[in-house]
Amino acid sequence: MNGHVVRGVAGERGKYRPVESVLTQSTDALKVAQAIHDELGLHQFYVADLDAILGTGSHRETVNDLTSAGFNVMLDAGISNVDSANRWINSNVQFVSGLETLTSWDDLRQLVSRCPDQEVVFSLDLKSGLPLGTLGIR
Template identity: 30%
Template sequence: MAHQDIQLIPVIDLLQGRVVRAVRGDRRSYKPVVSQLCGSSEPLEVATILCEHCDAGRLYVADLDALMGGVAQQAALQALLAGLPDTELWLDAGFADAAAAQALLAALGPQAARVVPVLASESLRSRRALEEAFAATSLGRDRAALSLDRRDGQRLDTAGCWDAPELWPQRVIVMTLERVGSGAGPDLETMAALRRLAPQARLVGAGGVRSAADLAQAAAAGAEAWLVASALHDGQLPRQPRRPR
């Protein structure tokens, strides 16, 4: 898989209604984003610029208020959905189980049909929640995504997600938190290991990408897409040519 075949999925981290700069998963220290592309931290403005730069039809949103135990930023999410009518929103809002995801989707209204809820291993409350999350009677394997989270070599995984590939949905995110915003390079070893473990999954990497060369290596390791933010704001990834729709 060549670099041009790996999809870029731009990321915005929302904290109290603004876009902040993610650094190594230390969420309480995040500051409003300073960017070579954007002169603002207003969510819709940043999201629009990043999606245009990446020629992306998907946007990943981390709702940090919800991830840190607060209330989901419903108004900001609805504004993103309204302002980006052709964009699919991948949303991590600290869902403890499928019911929590379904409740937020219901609150977002009809536009939630374009939301892919991301259930993260750091947030799922139990093995039972994992077993039920992607069942046909729940969110389904084609509707939601699973994020396999780790930090400093340690799995963040109360529910045992990492060791249950038979329960994984079609889309799986490989999230190496200490590399987010670090410029340390992508975690190719973990990506390659999970590709061997789940050859049919659509694997999406996150963290560490600095250049087109990193993306090419990520594709070779088995990634079909990569979540990007810092490399965009720092001008490390060129504008992607617009592809025919």
């Protein structure tokens, strides 16, 4: 958020703060990912571009830095349909399409069919056990 890796607080974005870690003093995504990789051997990361989700910006360069460094990225950037995915097609990321941002189930179907070479991950977004967004679950 605002260019920093943050620690989430129960989904309340106003309470998110830059991450604090014993692995690194940095809040830079690439440095944090590298520190986690060096310590734990992990190479796949879920990245929520909160600015993109909120419609206030994008951290495409940061995501590109992560994939260029060899990390696999599951990207949640408010991708809810083919139009919002276009800037990420062929970018070496797995799309995360969250219930919170979907406007229709058809949009999700079209996204999956339009991107056969990129995996689409569905995020079931819940708060207090209830689905977020306008679609609901049937």
